[in-house]
Amino acid sequence: MEEDFGEWYRRMLSENMLVDDRYDVKGMLVYRGAGMRIIKQMSRYLEDLLEEDGHEPTLFPLLIPETLLDMEKEHIAGFEDEVYWVTHAGGNPVERRLALRPTSETCMYPMFALWTRTFADLPIKVHQTTTVYRNDTKQTRPLIRTREILWNEGHTAFATREEALQNIETITRIYTELITGLCCVPVQVNRRPDWDKFPGAEYTIAFDAIMPDGKTLQVATIHNLGQHFSNVFKIQFDDEGGNKKLAWQTSYGPGFGRLLASVVSVHGDGKGMVLPPRLASVQAVIIPIVFKDADKGKVTDYVQKVVEKLKSSGISYKVDDGDDRPGAKYYKWELRGVPVRLEVGPRDVEKDAVMVVRRDTGEKQSVKLKDLDLQKTFKGMEENIRSKARENFDSRIFTADTLADLEENLGEGIVTVSWCEKNECAKPLEEKGTILSILDDEGECIVCGKKGKQVRMAKTY
Amino acid sequence: MEEDFGEWYRRMLSENMLVDDRYDVKGMLVYRGAGMRIIKQMSRYLEDLLEEDGHEPTLFPLLIPETLLDMEKEHIAGFEDEVYWVTHAGGNPVERRLALRPTSETCMYPMFALWTRTFADLPIKVHQTTTVYRNDTKQTRPLIRTREILWNEGHTAFATREEALQNIETITRIYTELITGLCCVPVQVNRRPDWDKFPGAEYTIAFDAIMPDGKTLQVATIHNLGQHFSNVFKIQFDDEGGNKKLAWQTSYGPGFGRLLASVVSVHGDGKGMVLPPRLASVQAVIIPIVFKDADKGKVTDYVQKVVEKLKSSGISYKVDDGDDRPGAKYYKWELRGVPVRLEVGPRDVEKDAVMVVRRDTGEKQSVKLKDLDLQKTFKGMEENIRSKARENFDSRIFTADTLADLEENLGEGIVTVSWCEKNECAKPLEEKGTILSILDDEGECIVCGKKGKQVRMAKTY
Known part of the structure; x- marks a missing residue:
């Protein structure tokens, strides 16, 4: 790329209308349609994987009384400089200061304690897709460092340490499916040094992507909480022998903003974004190419046949029959990262074919309509996008x-x-x-x- | 029902683990798995309908600077007594007080103004599924009156008043599909008196359900905002003749908590919840009935055949092969409102049939496995649940x-x-x-x- 990465990145976010960072509170981002659609693909995919694994979807309150937030000492020490406090409701001061959740351990675990009586009540595995709030004093950057963070957080309580460790392996697999599978972003899994672990955890495992400027971006973390929180919040149960035991806990989360940032940055090129097909809400754009009015009718009819074919294969598409010149249309859809462009002109109609142009390689190929199998093309593209990213990652x-x-x-x-x-x-x-x-x-x-x-x-x- | 409605309602919420209201901040509810699953069915259904209509999924910030919230006078007058204020971040006071959004007009519309230059930038139609915060001083009630409200809010800007009115009709249709279609809850659509309209709106249309105790529950509203907010926030555009014009706006939202409350209350009976099939995350429960060990093998094998049949018809199911007696299992799944129960005993295996028990009517029918068509059963059940609720509504x-x-x-x-x-x-x-x-x-x-x-x-x- 000729531009500096930072400039290119900001241009991608604004020209593709992914997000807008002009809202009047620093570090609070507006997620626009194109960005939110990609994030919805990610979050629904992740939620389905977690629920298949037995996680319950939940939503816990945003507001945490100071008394709860303060209970685990390392935890509050790690967050107290960044917490937003609600002190008033209407014209009146609130009875106790209420924190906007910086993360939900101290909100969820008193409830876990209420739900846990005997070993039969365990495991508890819950997740929620939500926002958390941290008044990070470092320089904010759209999607990468924000003060309102859109993520999914998972929280558990188990009867044994072994089950908690097993859960960490399961979540590592699920996050890898999300990050490197769906998003095609290679990562290195790193156990953080003790001074950099999650406040209150025994240890933290992080997923680090590498951005085009060589900096790493932590896109997800998993924390082994041991019995630190269950001890403080009294998540205890009677085991099979009737003895009181403390639960073993883990918590984890990927940041959807950072994942989006890594997808945009790792796969993009000089022409714009390159979206892995399963993340694209428009997977194929059909561009009718008509220079003579006489051709218009037959091209339009043929486009309808192409549309039927895509519909029956479950592919999301758009027909761009606007007034722009074909070149301008190519430019626009390449910028947005739409996986394939299908060009349909009079000669394609005669050959009963379409010209298929892949966004990842730029390859152009005339394909008979009856042989058109975009799901197969997408599979190949996804593998190519992933392995290209992997090669680049390995070289770094x-x-x-x-x-x-x-x-x-x-x-x-x-x-x-x-x-x-x-x-x-x-x-x-x-x-x-x-x-x-x-x-x-x-x-x-x-x-x-x-x-x-x-x-x-x-x-x- | 022998119990009082209020008691029955609270029992449904807790025994079915829909929500938990024991969190240590009044009016802030914990949505548990069973409740959140139903809400996810509602929210995904609604989001899909809105996006088909051209709404963009978005997420705007939670925090609104006091200066923005105060701009529309009627609006702030309507909300100022209920707004939660963030005054501190970490140890320091924030520069300007920040409100937790009580609704997002004043957060979104400054951005709409940035996005609107000419008529070609309109319409803007966005939606977001999120929570809003109102320190309502009336008595809180789980799902019905809470201080953290889970909803979807839609917001628009149009070039003409006619388009805004057309949009109100479209949203009325979409909300009716959600409330009376998917959720089978009959409502009356009422234009509120002026003194009860949304603060800052020209008028408000509300969707009122009737609960078993005869009280109405407002489950959704649509506001015609006219040009009140576009005037204040300067959402203006050059029309085709190059003249500056103000946009015409609408905003709207159904509350998912209240919708869930109405689904539970309107359809439920003495045995528990009755879930419309499309809302149920478990649509069918299979109960193997084995009294002699000798029968176990063939029943288990046959259950597998039933499972395959359900899978191939896209039905979500559970097999309850636990140790409880059949009667205890019936009780549990009826309480949860699972639409059909399939009983499989040795005699059913011999007849190559299953006993199908409908939750809505209690009807029992032996159906040959090859003739089992639960999708058809569900359609009939949904119609029955809806028309039964309608009859009751009409009688009120x-x-x-x-x-x-x-x-x-x-x-x-x-x-x-x-x-x-x-x-x-x-x-x-x-x-x-x-x-x-x-x-x-x-x-x-x-x-x-x-x-x-x-x-x-x-x-x-």
Whole structure:
């Protein structure tokens, strides 16, 4: 791309009317039709997977009394600088300050406690698609860093630690199906260092995508909460032997805004967005090409036949029979990332064919109408989009043996280096980037040369 | 029903785990799996209808700066006593107080103004499924009167008044499809008296259901906003002649909580809920009936055949092969309102049949497996549920000629009386109930006997 990534990204969001960031509260985004349609595909897909796995769809309240939010000490310490507080209703002060949920653990778990008496009441697995609120003081960026975050959050309580761990594996699989399956976005799964885990969790697993500018974008997290919250909120049950036990918990969520940002950025090209077919609300655009009035009738009739074919295969389509020149139409629909364009002119009608143009490769092919199988084309396109993204992703994974190497590669992607785990050696590393994860593998610290652990680093959004 | 309606209603909500009202903020409800599943059927159905009509799915911010909320004078006067205010973020006061949206006109319309330059930018038609916040001081009731309201709100801007009126007709049709079609709940469409219209609207049309205790429940409203908001928020455009014009607007919304309340209440009976089949997430429950171990194998195999049949017809089902006695299972699934129960015992296997038990009528019929067509059964059930509710509704529509008659009938449903439109005669009427609508038809005031208009009255939730 000739433009700078940041410029291109902002142009995509506004020209494709995905979102509008001109609303009069900083960091609060307006999701427009084109953006919301893609997010709805994602959220319905995820909700279906979670519900197949036994999660109940729920909706818990937005407002959390200060007394509840404060109960888990690490948790409130992690969020207190970012919480929005409701202090008045109408002209009167409220009895207790009410927080806008920054996440829903402290809202949900008192209810979990009410629902849990014996082992037979477990597991509890719920999810909700909703917004959370964090007055993040870093620079806001549309979809990437906002103060109103649109996500799906899952929360559980199990009778045993093993079931909680099993659940983390299941959710890892489901999130991978969403992110790398449906959205075709490759990610690295990283267990965050202790200082970067979710406040109140035992540990946090994150899904990191790599953006075209080499920075990583955390698109989802899964937290093993152990018994921290169940202890505080008294989620306890009688086991089969009649002994009181505390539940084991997990919570997790992907951000739909960030997922949309990664889909736009990772697959896009100089012509605009490239949407994986299952995410596109318009999967095919039909463009009648008529230069002579005499051809109009037969092309229009033929377009109707093409439409019938698409309908019967369950493909969502649009016919663009507006007054613009074909070139202008191509430009517009390529910008929007519509997976295939079907051109229909008089010669196509004669051949009983359509010209199929793929958005991902630009390939043009004349296909007999009876042989047209766009579902098959889409499957191939999805694989191609995914593997192209994967190749690019793999080429952005580096190893560095010196600080200079680290610095050079950090702008391109994720870099593995070694670190002795001492604070004084962390400082020069963290001046250059962020530690995503500490691995089990050993190595020699690139600062002091002493024995240490391998760590993955990147510049992050 | 032997119980009082209020008791029965609360029992339905809790025993069926639809919602939980024990959350520690008054009026803020927890929507549990069974309730949220029904609401998701409603919201997806409505969203699809709106999007087919050209509405864009959107999500606008929750927080509205005080300056925006205050711009339309009637509007803020109508809401100021109920608005929740965010005054702090983290430890610091926010620059301007931020309201939790009580409804989204003042949030959306500044954006509409940015999007509107010429007539070609219109119409704008958007919708969002979301929550709004009103610190209603009346007694809260689960699903019926809450302070966090789950709804879908639609908002438009048109170039002409005619298009806005046409849109009101379209939305009336769509809401009728949702409420009386999908949910089978009969309603009366009432244009509210001026003193009861939406603050800032020219007029408000409301959809009133009648609950078993004779009180009406407003489940949806449509507002003709005229040019009140477009004038204040400067939603203006150049018409074809290049003249600046103000847009014509409408806004509307059904409350999903109230719709759920009406579905539960209007169709339910002494055994529990009766769900219209398209709203049920479990449409059929299969109950294997085995008293002798020797029969177990063949019943289990046969149940698998029944399952295959249901799957291939796109019916959502559950097999209840738990240890409870059949009677206990019948009780449980009837309580939950599952449309049909399929009993499968050894004799059914021999006859290659299943016993089909309809929830709405209790009818039992042995049906050959090859003839089983539940989709057809469901269609018949839906019609029956709808017409039974309609009959009951019609029997609750009264006319009264005296104050005594009015008082007697008001506890049963909607009563038409005549009123001279003077304040002193309104008083004795409003001591007994609420004026839902003033009709064009004339009549003699039942208080003073002078010429007046017919009005519809009810006790309302």
